[in-house]
Amino acid sequence: MSDLAKPVADRLLGIVLIGLAAFVAVQAIHLDVPFSYEPVGPKAFPLGLAILLAGLSLVLVFKPGADGHWPHRAQALRLLVVLGLLLAYALLFTRLGFVPTSLLVVAALARLFGTTWGKALITGALMAVGSYVLFTAGLGIGLPTGTWLAAIL
Structure with a gap:
């Protein structure tokens, strides 16, 4: 180019x-x-x-940028995986619920960027539960619990 x-x-x-x-x-x-x-x-x-x-x-x-290089193959694949995870998040959000979907996607993203499984799961759990509390208790926004949980209850 x-x-x-x-x-x-x-x-x-x-x-x-x-x-x-x-x-x-x-x-x-x-x-x-x-x-x-x-x-x-x-x-x-x-x-x-x-x-x-x-x-x-x-x-x-x-002010357009000066760098127009495409990412290397590994980085491009990682970006596509991130896009796929965000698409999966959007598709599973109401079915699976906010907390489980957020936990899985955040853990997968953390793992994708090089953390251990333990740290990824802890990060996912803290982010999912923390943001759920922030949205529901702090902002008064109702979040989906998931159709699977509604069927059990």
């Missing part, structure tokens, strides 16, 4: 991401909730993410 093409690729990606941010913002604005949230409604989070994405995308447009 020539030096001229590198900034073009970054700028093109930045423009596409600005379009994605605009799409998310429009969808968030049109989000209709039947009851009121105080002080911040459900529109705030996607709007905030859209603004952050647009701002960071502008950096790509106006």
